[in-house]
Amino acid sequence: MKRFNRRVVMVAASAAMGLGMVWSAHAADKVLVLGVNDALTGPGAVYGLPQANAVKMAADDINAKGGIKAGGDTYRIKVVDYDDKANPTEATNSVRKLIDRDGAKYLLGFCCSGPTSAVASFIDKEDAVMLVGNAAERAITAKGIPNLFRTRPPADFTGAAAGVFVAKRGARNIAVIGSLEVSFYGQYLEAFERELVKAGGKIVAKETFALKDRDMTPQLTKVRALNPDALLVLGYVEPAAFVYRQAIELGMKMPRYGFTSGSEEQFLRVASSEQMEGVWDLRPTELTVEALDANAKTYVANYTKKYGSAPAPSSPYAYDQVYVLKNAIEAAGGAGDAKKVAAAIRKLAIPKEAVMKYLPTNGTMFDVNGQAYTSNGAFQWQKGKWVYVAELPSDTVAYSTFLRSLYK
Template sequence: MFSSKKKHLFLALGLAALLVTATGSQAKVEGDTIYMGVAVSLTGKYSTNGKNTKDGYDLAVKRINEMGGVKVGGKSYKISLIYYDDESTPARAAQLTERLINQDGVKFMLGAYGSGITKAMAPVTEKYQIPHVEGNGAARELFTQGYKYLFATLSTSDYYLREAVNLMAEVAKQQGKKPSQVRIAMAFENDPFSLDIRAGVTEDAKKHGMKVVVDDKLPPELNDMSATLTKVKALKPDMLVVSGHAKGATLVARQTEDMQVKVPMVATTHCDSAKIAENLGAAAEGILCASQWDRSLSYKDKWFGTAEEYAKLFEKEFNYAPPYQAAESTAAVLVYVDAFQRANSFDTKKVRDAIAKTDLMTFYGPIKFDSTGKNIAKPMVLYQVQGGEYKVVAPQRWASAKLIFPRQEASAKR
């Protein structure tokens, strides 16, 4: 039995006609509704990003259904999602995936939030040969296991903060220094996502000959970074790199301000979902943030229009600006819609093969999967908090503002 904490939420977004459940490899279709399953963190330490993920799915489903649904076999179908709360726990997510497949009859899965939870779910969907499209599990190891049914709309996590290291190397050259003179402090949560980011940062730091002077692991229940920041304050590195999900982004902004830790460049993940620009004022100024997506990018699709138009629709629906976790989740639903219609079928094998051949432009960016299920078409971007707003500063081709360096100049301008 599952506890009362389990939230089994049916989002019925279309009226079902005669109820007929498909059998065999066919998906669960009842009347004019195709059901998809989601185990996502509605409670627990990932609940903030879990809500972002859910909101992204819900907006996609609402939009698709408003536009007439999914056209398959000459008939239009609405999409409905069956949700369970994984409580931010990998083991629970795997259990719920089994339940969605075996008890609820779901034949198509959308992803959870987080690499650790996705890692627990992927063997289950692979065992049952259930297509599994996700936008929030970025760990490299997910795509080295030979999975044939797992696909990700996002860039893998080792690329999240590489751009910050390369940007630091460029700044050093502009200042007449060698990149090898740059000294880096790092602090990462001990989870697959953050450790992949560490791997990417250390690979590029080594490429430039940079010296790592602090290399800390953050505790799972992250409520304080003062131990790491005390070292940083004493050693005075040129750059501080942090990955601790939404809590880590909030803490690095707040505690560098409180402790008066002056670092010329600070780069982290999850700034937008943590809402550091909106909530922390001057403490957030100048911080660099890795992002899978930004509303200023010139991407466009037939469902939402431009990235900016998507953002405005999201804000109207949920009353907050969409972080990339929401956008990449919406994109996962669009991948399914495109694959259903190209396959002209709800047969799981045919849909899986159609997903594998995806070559799609969306408001979120281009989506094209390699043989491992990774999206190889979309680049990462890096933005900086400037004047209480997130401004894209790298790569140069996508930049909407110039980098403010050192970080303290951004705080002073505020």
């Protein structure tokens, strides 16, 4: 009799696994595969790895609270992640594996614009939903792809607000050093310059650096000779930090503004706190606890405990993606139909679990383009840390209309 019972249990367990179910204390639970595509190694990993960590933390939190309950089913989340190394070909390959081999209908992460744009070029043909995080290239949502959504605002949405801020602080002749061949930095600069010119200012120099460059003294020496009122730095954390450090080493005392994001820990790997003192970062508000509600404090504490370091400011873009998906699956009555879930996302209010400070557009988190907007902020490095100084006024409705016009 014991032998017979053991055989029945084994057969039942095998059948359950074959139906994509989890054999646990909750025998009817289903597995929901979340596919994460991000830069987990290389220069882009300062954004991608924290995003992947954030997805896993959100999944663990939801699973610990019983999973996602929708349409009579309970879904336990399984995260599968691949490293795209910030490379478009790698991203295409990893997303194909997630969809074709791992059965993922829901794709999250996407920190860098090049690989994200490569995936966006074909995702509308897939039975899947793509949730984009830190990637800031405008065109990603300018095409109005019905199954693609982005939690981070485009770079030029922030660039315009930054241009107004710098002009109001009295700067008129601005020298720019940055990864200007990267389109979203170019878009930020275009919007920044437009607002600066309106206020009577101008860009007096545009010097470039590559992602792997570490000696910025040639560019800085050229800029110093022009005696600008201020320096604007556009680029990933590490090369930007070298610019800030080497500007001080060359005796350049003008105000330094940037569009970089990044935590204190990431900047201090390159520059000292004294060399960073006074630097401005004009970016989405992101993970700035004093500008956000209690969710942000909880997020920082939980992330730091789980991973042993503070989260990158942009990492909650991916954390919030998981809760967007959870709420949409609940509204759609299940996770099986990706089109129904995408439709639910379009009608979704800002989830109560969200960490970032989102600005609703006509009452919903995402506009007609699938684009969400966070507030923009002015941050300054003061005595070893980024300090939130002010919110930069931003018009989501006007920008949403502009974005829509690009693909009509």
